[in-house]
Amino acid sequence: MINILQTRLIHWKKQIFTLLFWLLLPIVTTILVTNVTSAIQDDSKVPVGIVLEENTPLAKDLVTSIKQTPFIRVYETTEEDALLKIEQHELDSAFVIKAGYDEQVRKGSRNRLITSFQSDLSFAFTPVSEMIISYVQQDTGRSKAAFTVKNLSDNAGLSKQWTWEEVVAKSKEIEAKENLLHTTFTFADSGQENDGKGITIWKPWGLWAVFSILSTLLLFDWLIKENRSSLAPRFTFIRITFKNYMVINALFYTILLFIFDLIAAGAFFLFLEEPFNLHSIGVILSYRLMLNAGAFLLALCFKNVYLFYSVSFVITLLVAITSGAILPIDGIIQSYQWLEYLNPLATFLSNKISVIWLIIFSFIIGLWHVRKEKSHA
Numbered sequence: 001m002i003n004i005l006q007t008r009l010i011h012w013k014k015q016i017f018t019l020l021f022w023l024l025l026p027i028v029t030t031i032l033v034t035n036v037t038s039a040i041q042d043d044s045k046v047p048v049g050i051v052l053e054e055n056t057p058l059a060k061d062l063v064t065s066i067k068q069t070p071f072i073r074v075y076e077t078t079e080e081d082a083l084l085k086i087e088q089h090e091l092d093s094a095f096v097i098k099a100g101y102d103e104q105v106r107k108g109s110r111n112r113l114i115t116s117f118q119s120d121l122s123f124a125f126t127p128v129s130e131m132i133i134s135y136v137q138q139d140t141g142r143s144k145a146a147f148t149v150k151n152l153s154d155n156a157g158l159s160k161q162w163t164w165e166e167v168v169a170k171s172k173e174i175e176a177k178e179n180l181l182h183t184t185f186t187f188a189d190s191g192q193e194n195d196g197k198g199i200t201i202w203k204p205w206g207l208w209a210v211f212s213i214l215s216t217l218l219l220f221d222w223l224i225k226e227n228r229s230s231l232a233p234r235f236t237f238i239r240i241t242f243k244n245y246m247v248i249n250a251l252f253y254t255i256l257l258f259i260f261d262l263i264a265a266g267a268f269f270l271f272l273e274e275p276f277n278l279h280s281i282g283v284i285l286s287y288r289l290m291l292n293a294g295a296f297l298l299a300l301c302f303k304n305v306y307l308f309y310s311v312s313f314v315i316t317l318l319v320a321i322t323s324g325a326i327l328p329i330d331g332i333i334q335s336y337q338w339l340e341y342l343n344p345l346a347t348f349l350s351n352k353i354s355v356i357w358l359i360i361f362s363f364i365i366g367l368w369h370v371r372k373e374k375s376h377a
Contacts (some may be wrong), residue, residue: 049094
């Protein structure tokens with residue numbers, strides 16, 4: 001085995017730049033695509049001006065809630081500046097939180113709390129205004145609840161009287177605890193909840209898995225190059241069989257690729273804040289074993305390396321589309337759940353250890369290995 005490793009290291013040394021390119025492709029591409037799409041999302045947020053005429057707790061809470069909306073970029077400004085920027089189309093719309101907002105909400109009033117400005121080109125005014133109205137109604141609803149509780153306490157003659165602040169605080173506590181409505185919006189993976197940092201178009205590990213399929217398949221072209229009939233006679237004069245030679249080399253590639261998989265996990269943790277734990281290592285390892293076993297079997301089916309490259313690109317594209325890593329297929333999966341079991345990538349995207357396809361590929365490799373071959377002299 002040491003001799004085989006030394007031979008493989010010589011091959012790697014001669015192809016160091018190509019080898020590093022395909023090893024680093026999934027890591028670098030995933031980070032670049034994720035950062036670029038995040039930048040595009042930030043640039044595509046709707047610019048909205050907010051004018052705060054009074055610096056009171058309820059008014060500041062309203063501004064904070066508006067700022068937490070994923071599709072809005074808030075600019076705190078003055079009314080005159082907001083009108084000028086709307087005319088110059090630098091703002092889509094503007095909303096003025098009037099003086100006395102805190103007092104009016106405490107009284108339960110819902111009239112003329114906020115003034116809005118828009119232009120003929122304010123394409124997002126309606127959804128933004130409806131969203132802000134919902135926040136205001138939330139505040140006034142809590143205030144109305146506080147008055148209702150106070151009246152009930154007075155009518156019942158209870159000794160303990162709830163203040164307005166206590167009822168509102170309790171209302172917020174119940175609302176946060178019960179999680180009455182929680183909605184996430186993703187294009188690629190609906191299994192991961194949105195943490196409020198923005199809308200996720202692509203899940204980093206999904207992108208990595210797709211690019212890993214392509215890089216692994218193209219790295220396994222060594223098997224085709226060394227499976228030529230002109231090289232077969234050399235195994236007549238050495239102690240190791242051709243099949244064992246191939247399996248041992250595949251093991252070396254698996255170790256090398258898994259090392260870079262761990263590097264990918266560390267890079268995603270540092271740059272993309274993706275969680276990383278022991279379960280993640282198990283999932284990545286099972287996926288790597290399954291992927292390498294599949295690439296090994298596919299390479300055995302080809303004699304022409306260029307045809308193998310073409311098929312590798314086609315397979316990567318098909319798996320990416322049908323797995324949901326790039327395009328949403330939740331509706332299709334719900335109608336045809338058996339599709340999830342046919343796709344080798346589905347288990348990994350669900351953060352589960354790949355078992356079914358790993359067993360299938362391992363069984364086929366075992367049959368290939370034990371099949372009778374030409375005897376050595």
